[in-house]
Amino acid sequence: MTAxxxxxxxxxxxxxDGFGQLLRAEWTKLRTVRGWVxxxxxxxxxxxxxxxxxxxxxxxxxxxxxxxxxxxxxxxAALAGPGGEAVTDNFYFLHQTLDGNGSITVRxxxxxxxxxxxxxxxxxxxxxxxxPWAKAGVIIKESTKPGSPYAAVMATVGHGVRMQYxxxxxxxxxxxxxxxxxxxxxxxxxxxxxxxxxxSADGTxxxxxxxxxxxxxxxxxxxxxxVTSPDPESVQTTGxxxxxxxxxxxxxxxxxxxxxxxxxxxxWSARTIGHDAFALIGPPPPxxxxxxxxxxxxHFSQSGxxxxxxxxxxxxxxxxxxxxxxVSFFGTTFGLIAAIVLGAMFITTEYRRxxxxxxxxxxxxxxxxxxxxxxxxxxxxxxxxxxxxxVAFTVGQKIIQSHGWGPPQWQVWSLTSxxxxxxxxxxxxxxxxxxxxxxxxxxxxRRAAGAVTGVIVLLIFPVILAIVLPLNPANWLMRLTPAAxxxxxxxxxxxxxxxxxxxxxxxxxxxxxxxGFAVLxxxxxxxxxxxxxxxxxxxA
Amino acid sequence: MRDAVHAEWTKLRTVSSTAxxxVASVVLTVGISALATATVKCPASCSTDTTxxxxxxxxxxxxxxxxxxxxxxxxxxxxxxxRVTLAAxxxxxxxxxxxxxxxxxxxxxxGILAVLGSVLVARMLLPGGGFTAxxxxxxxxxxxxxxxxxxxxxxxxxxxxxxxxxxIASTVRESAAAITLVLGLLYIFPVIGDLILNPxxxxxxxxxxxxxxxxAIQATQKLKSLPIGPWQGLAVLAIWAVVALLAGxxxxxxxDA
Numbered sequence: 001m002t003a004x005x006x007x008x009x010x011x012x013x014x015x016x017d018g019f020g021q022l023l024r025a026e027w028t029k030l031r032t033v034r035g036w037v038x039x040x041x042x043x044x045x046x047x048x049x050x051x052x053x054x055x056x057x058x059x060x061x062x063x064x065x066x067x068x069x070x071x072x073x074x075x076x077a078a079l080a081g082p083g084g085e086a087v088t089d090n091f092y093f094l095h096q097t098l099d100g101n102g103s104i105t106v107r108x109x110x111x112x113x114x115x116x117x118x119x120x121x122x123x124x125x126x127x128x129x130x131x132p133w134a135k136a137g138v139i140i141k142e143s144t145k146p147g148s149p150y151a152a153v154m155a156t157v158g159h160g161v162r163m164q165y166x167x168x169x170x171x172x173x174x175x176x177x178x179x180x181x182x183x184x185x186x187x188x189x190x191x192x193x194x195x196x197x198x199x200s201a202d203g204t205x206x207x208x209x210x211x212x213x214x215x216x217x218x219x220x221x222x223x224x225x226x227v228t229s230p231d232p233e234s235v236q237t238t239g240x241x242x243x244x245x246x247x248x249x250x251x252x253x254x255x256x257x258x259x260x261x262x263x264x265x266x267x268w269s270a271r272t273i274g275h276d277a278f279a280l281i282g283p284p285p286p287x288x289x290x291x292x293x294x295x296x297x298x299h300f301s302q303s304g305x306x307x308x309x310x311x312x313x314x315x316x317x318x319x320x321x322x323x324x325x326x327v328s329f330f331g332t333t334f335g336l337i338a339a340i341v342l343g344a345m346f347i348t349t350e351y352r353r354x355x356x357x358x359x360x361x362x363x364x365x366x367x368x369x370x371x372x373x374x375x376x377x378x379x380x381x382x383x384x385x386x387x388x389x390x391v392a393f394t395v396g397q398k399i400i401q402s403h404g405w406g407p408p409q410w411q412v413w414s415l416t417s418x419x420x421x422x423x424x425x426x427x428x429x430x431x432x433x434x435x436x437x438x439x440x441x442x443x444x445x446r447r448a449a450g451a452v453t454g455v456i457v458l459l460i461f462p463v464i465l466a467i468v469l470p471l472n473p474a475n476w477l478m479r480l481t482p483a484a485x486x487x488x489x490x491x492x493x494x495x496x497x498x499x500x501x502x503x504x505x506x507x508x509x510x511x512x513x514x515x516g517f518a519v520l521x522x523x524x525x526x527x528x529x530x531x532x533x534x535x536x537x538x539x540a
Numbered sequence: 541m542r543d544a545v546h547a548e549w550t551k552l553r554t555v556s557s558t559a560x561x562x563v564a565s566v567v568l569t570v571g572i573s574a575l576a577t578a579t580v581k582c583p584a585s586c587s588t589d590t591t592x593x594x595x596x597x598x599x600x601x602x603x604x605x606x607x608x609x610x611x612x613x614x615x616x617x618x619x620x621x622x623r624v625t626l627a628a629x630x631x632x633x634x635x636x637x638x639x640x641x642x643x644x645x646x647x648x649x650x651g652i653l654a655v656l657g658s659v660l661v662a663r664m665l666l667p668g669g670g671f672t673a674x675x676x677x678x679x680x681x682x683x684x685x686x687x688x689x690x691x692x693x694x695x696x697x698x699x700x701x702x703x704x705x706x707x708i709a710s711t712v713r714e715s716a717a718a719i720t721l722v723l724g725l726l727y728i729f730p731v732i733g734d735l736i737l738n739p740x741x742x743x744x745x746x747x748x749x750x751x752x753x754x755x756a757i758q759a760t761q762k763l764k765s766l767p768i769g770p771w772q773g774l775a776v777l778a779i780w781a782v783v784a785l786l787a788g789x790x791x792x793x794x795x796d797a
Contacts, residue, residue, distance in 0.1 A: 125583070126583070126584075327735050330732055330736075333728055337720055341720045448715050448716030449715040449719045450607065452719050453723065456720075456727065460727055461600060465576075468593075468599075469576060469579055469580070470581070470585065
C-alpha cells in the first residue's frame with residue numbers, strides 16, 4: 001500500500017512570458033527610478049528651451065563690404081515671387097511688347113564673364129573664375145516689375161541649356177557650353193498661358209525642353225533677350241564663416257533674332273530689372289576713384305543683327321543664410337545629452353547593481369530583453385522630445401512673427417505644414433535614436449561613462465569639428481557621422497539653381513533631412529547588432 | 541601623502557581601462573590633428589593658424605581624458621571601493637589630493653605624447669598642403685616661442701580638464717552623470733555658439749566657456765582680436781577646475797561615502 005504524494009504546486013498563477021510583460025517590466029524599471037524620471041522631464045524641458053534671441057536674426061552676420069558699400073546678407077531684398085517665396089529678380093533685359101500668342105528665337109554665340117576676376121584680399125581663397133549659373137537667353141515676362149511671373153529658355157555657363165520659370169522651377173536641357181564654334185539656338189513660344197521652350201544646335205532640328213503653365217498671364221507681355229550673372233563669392237570657411245563678394249557681370253552675344261506674332265512696337269528697349277539682391281546698409285559707396293573702376297554698369301550694343309548685352313544679378317529663389325527654425329531648436333543639443341545619458345544608464349545600471357542577472361533569469365531570451373529596453377527607452381525619449389520640440393517650434397515661430405520678420409524672406413510655418421511635421425517629429429525621433437544608440441553602446445561597453453562619452457563624441461563633437469575644417473571635409477563629416485541627423489532641423493528650402501554657400505557652420509547640412517536621419521539609424525542599428533552579438537556570447 | 545599617492549597610483553595602473561583610455565587620448569588627438577592638417581590647403585587658406593590647426597585633436601582627446609579622470613573617482617563609488625579607501629585613509633582631503641596628483645601626472649604624460657605626435661605629424665603634412673616657405677609659411681617648430689606656448693599650453697589644458705572632471709566626479713559621484721556634466725560643459729557652448737545670434741552673448745560665451753577660453757592658449761595669430769588672451773583663457777579654465785575641485789572636496793568631507 002503506497003501513499004500517493006502530491007507534488008508541490010505553487011499557488012501562484014503562471015504568468016505568460018510574453019513580450020508585453022517584458023515591455024511592462026522594463027517600463028516599471030524606468031518609471032520607478034527617480035533620477036531617470038527627472039532625466040526624462042529634463043530632456044523635454046531643455047529641448048523646449050526657447051531660442052533666447054531670435055530677434056537678433058537680421059544682425060547675425062557681419063556686413064559684407066565691397067567698394068566701401070556694406071550690405072548684410074540677411075537683408076536680402078524681401079521680394080516675393082509668384083508663389084510667395086523670396087526671390088532675386090535682377091537681370092539686364094532687352095525687351096519689346098508681345099501682344100497675344102507668338103514666339104521669339106535667338107542664336108547665342110558667346111556667354112562669358114565681362115572682366116577677369118581680381119585677386120582676393122589676404123586670407124581668402126581665390127574667387128571662382130566661372131559662375132556656373134551665369135545665364136543668357138530668351139524670356140517672356142508678365143511685366144518689367146521685379147518678381148512678376150516669367151518663363152525663360154537659357155544657356156548657362158556651367159549647367160547647359162535650361163528652361164526656368166517662376167523662379168523655383170528648373171528643367172534641364174542638353175548640356176555643354178556656348179562658344180562661337182558651338183552656338184546655341186533658343187526658342188520660346190507662347191500660346192495663351194502655356195509657354196514652351198525649345199533648343200537646337202543648328203537652327204533646323206529643334207528639341208522641346210519643357211512647358212510652363214503660367215495661368216493668368218495677360219494678353220500683352222514683355223518678351224526679349226536677357227543676361228545675368230551672380231556675384232562671385234569667396235568664402236573663408238576655416239574658423240567661422242566670412243564671405244566677400246565681387247560684382248559679377250556676364251556678357252552675351254546674340255544674333256539671328258527671329259520673332260513671330262504681334263509685336264506692336266515701338267522697338268527694343270534695354271533696362272536693368274530689379275535692384276541689387278542685397279539692400280545697401282551703412283554709408284553710401286564713395287565715388288569711383290580714378291584708376292580704380294567702380295562696379296561695372298549693365299550695357300547693350302547692337303551692330304547689324306548682332307546684339308551684345310552685359311548684365312549682372314540673378315533670377316532665382318533667395319534663401320537666407322540663417323534658418324530661424326534651426327535657431328529655435330537651440331535646446332536640442334541639451335535634450336540629446338539627456339536622452340543619451342538615460343539610454344546608457346538604462347542598461348549599465350543593471351550591470352552595476354547585478355540586476356541584469358535577475359532580468360535574464362526572468363527572461364532568458366536576451367535579444368528580447370534588449371528589444372524591450374530599446375522600445376521603452378526609445379518611446380519615452382520620443383515623447384519627451386516631441387513635447388519639447390512642439391514648444392520650441394511654436395515659441396520660435398511666435399517670436400519670429402512678433403518681431404515683424406515675415407514672408408517672403410522669413411517663412412512662418414504652421415505646425416501642420418510639411419516642414420512643421422518633419423522638424424518636430426524629426427527632433428523627437430533624433431532624441432529616441434540617440435537614446436537607443438547609447439543603450440546599444442552601453443550594452444557593448446557595460447560602463448555608463450564609456451557609453452556616454454562615445455555617443456556624445458560621435459553625435460555632437462562632429463558639429464564642433466566641422467566648424468574648424470574646410471568646407472569639403474566638413475561636409476563629409478556631416479554625411480558620415482551620426483551628426484548627419486541634424487539635417488532634420490533644416491527648414492530652408494534648397495534649390496539646385498541657386499548658388500548659395502551651404503556651410504555646416506550656418507546649419508546647412510549636405511544631406512536631405514530624412515537621409516541624414518537614416519545615417520543616425522544606421523549607426524544605431526550597427527551598435528544594436530554588436531550589442532546583441534555580445535549579449536548572447538558573454539556571461540551577464 | 542606619499543603613501544596615499546602610491547596607493548592611488550597602484551589603483552590606477554592596475555585597472556585595464558586606464559591604459560586603454562590614455563592610448564585612446566593620444567591616438568584620437570593625433571588622428572584628428574592629422575585629419576585637420578591634411579584637409580586644409582594653402583592657396584585657399586594660407587592665413588590659417590597652422591599651430592592651432594595642428595593641435596585640433598585636443599578637442600577630441602579631452603573627452604577620453606575627462607572619462608579617465610571621472611572614473612578615477614566615480615568607479616570607486618560604483619563598486620564600493622571608496623569605503624575601503626576611506627577606511628585606510630580617513631583624511632578625505634588627502635584622498636582627493638592624491639587622486640588629483642596621480643591623474644594629473646598620467647594625463648600630462650599622455651598629453652605630452654599627444655601634443656608631440658600632433659606637431660610632428662603636422663610638420664610632415666603641412667608642406668604637402670602648400671604651407672611651404674615659398675608661400676611664406678615657416679615650418680612648424682617648437683623652438684618658435686608662440687608655438688611652444690601653444691603646445692605646452694595644450695598639455696596643461698588636458699591636465700586642467702582632468703582636474704575639472706575629477707572635481708565634478710567627486711561632487712556628483714555617479715559616473716554617467718559626471719561625464720555628462722563634464723562633456724556638456726565642454727562641448728555644449730561651441731555647439732550652441734552659432735545658434736546664439738547676439739554678438740555680445742557670443743563674446744561672453746567665448747570668454748567664459750571652459751573649452752573656448754582654455755583653447756585660446758593654442759592661438760598664435762591675431763592675438764589682439766581674440767575674445768580672451770591665451771594665458772587668461774587658460775586661467776579661466778583653471779578657475780573652473782579649482783571651483784569644481786573645491787566643491788568636490790567639500791562634498792567629500794560632508795557626505796557619507
